Amino acid sequence: xNILLVEDDPRLSxxxxxxLEEEQLTVQVASDGQTGQELALxxxxxxxxxxxxxxxxxxxxxxxxxRQHNLEVPVxxxxxxxxxxxxxxxxxxxxxxxxxxxxxxxxxxxxxxxxTRRGSTNPKGSRLTFADVVLDIPSRTVTRAGQPLxxxxxxxxxxxxxxxxxxxxxxxxxxxxxxxxEAFDAGSNVIDVYVSYLRKxxxxxxxxxLIHTVTGTGYVLRQE
Numbered sequence: 001x002n003i004l005l006v007e008d009d010p011r012l013s014x015x016x017x018x019x020l021e022e023e024q025l026t027v028q029v030a031s032d033g034q035t036g037q038e039l040a041l042x043x044x045x046x047x048x049x050x051x052x053x054x055x056x057x058x059x060x061x062x063x064x065x066x067r068q069h070n071l072e073v074p075v076x077x078x079x080x081x082x083x084x085x086x087x088x089x090x091x092x093x094x095x096x097x098x099x100x101x102x103x104x105x106x107x108x109x110x111x112x113x114x115x116t117r118r119g120s121t122n123p124k125g126s127r128l129t130f131a132d133v134v135l136d137i138p139s140r141t142v143t144r145a146g147q148p149l150x151x152x153x154x155x156x157x158x159x160x161x162x163x164x165x166x167x168x169x170x171x172x173x174x175x176x177x178x179x180x181x182e183a184f185d186a187g188s189n190v191i192d193v194y195v196s197y198l199r200k201x202x203x204x205x206x207x208x209x210l211i212h213t214v215t216g217t218g219y220v221l222r223q224e
Contacts, residue, residue: 001025001026001046001047001116002026002028002043002044002045002046003020003025003026003027003028003045003046003047003048003049003112004027004028004030004036004039004040004043004045004047004048004049005017005020005027005028005029005030005049006029006030006031006032006033006035006036006040006048006049006050006051006054006059006062007029007030007031007049007051007078008031008032008051008053008054008055009051010031013029013031015105016049016105016108017029019105019108019109020109020112023109023112025112028043028045031055032054032055032056032057033054033055033056033057033058033059033061033062034056034057035056036048036050036054036057036062037057037061037062037065037066040062040065040066040071040073041065041066041069041071044073045073046073046074046116047073047074047075047076047112047115047116048066048073048074048075048076049076049078049112050062050063050075050076050077050078050095051077051078051079052077052079052081052086052090053079053080053081059077059079060089060090060093063075063077063090063093063094063095064093064094066094067093067094067153072140074096074097074115074116075094075095075096075097076095076096076097076098076099076111076112076115077090077095077097077098077099078099078101078103078108079098079099079100079101080100080101081100082100082101084188084189084190087190088190088193091152091153091154091190091194092152092154092197093152094152094153094154095153095154096115096153096154096157097111097114097115099111126138128160128163128164129163130163130166130210130221130223131208131210131223132144132145132146132208133159133163133202133210135156135159135160135163137160140156142156142159144202144206145206149201149202150201151198151201152197154194155194155197155198155201158175158194158195158198159198159202161175162211162219162220162221163221165221166221166222167220167221167222168220169214169217169218169219169220170218170219170220171217171218172191172192172218174218175191175218175219176191195211195213195219198211199211208223208224209224210222210223212224
């Protein structure tokens with residue numbers, strides 16, 4: 001696995017690099033956002049680990065450039081910014097995971113493994129259909145009644161999870177475990193916020209509503 005680490009703290013980047021290399025992973029380091037962006041756009045990586053507060057270009061700017069070029073490389077934000085708003089900014093920008101400093105290195109390794117494993121096993125040629133919604137995994141596109149829906153990476157993953165389990169009520173913990181590859185704090189409303197975002201894009205303007213809240217339990221995809 002070839003990993004790009006964009007981190008401006010030389011001591012921390014050296015520790016992370018050494019630890020990941022001990023896990024038989026190849027790590028390339030960039031110490032500023034501009035260099036990190038250039039590397040991410042020029043070379044194929046299996047994962048990008050990205051700080052937010054970087055010199056020259058912020059991590060969010062680097063993330064935006066990666067997604068604007070339609071690169072599907074998983075991105076793990078690794079930053080001291082840990083509020084719900086900070087996390088939402090990262091996920092809404094296209095991040096696949098978010099880990100707050102200070103962190104346990106074993107957790108970092110687990111998340112790296114989960115993200116690279118998910119990327120390598122993503123089924124090719126897969127297309128999911130529910131009602132008039134079509135989700136195409138290889139092209140990362142979604143349409144409803146033939147109309148394209150512009151979803152963020154986080155919203156796409158959430159819709160894919162719901163479409164793989166139509167009619168089944170998924171709890172917030174199940175969504176966090178299977179849709180996010182991470183466990184959110186019990187008091188976090190990140191999942192509720194993203195379901196709201198997704199519902200506005202999938203159901204707004206259509207007579208048939210597909211994404212439903214089951215009070216006290218979770219969310220379900222069904223046609224009513």
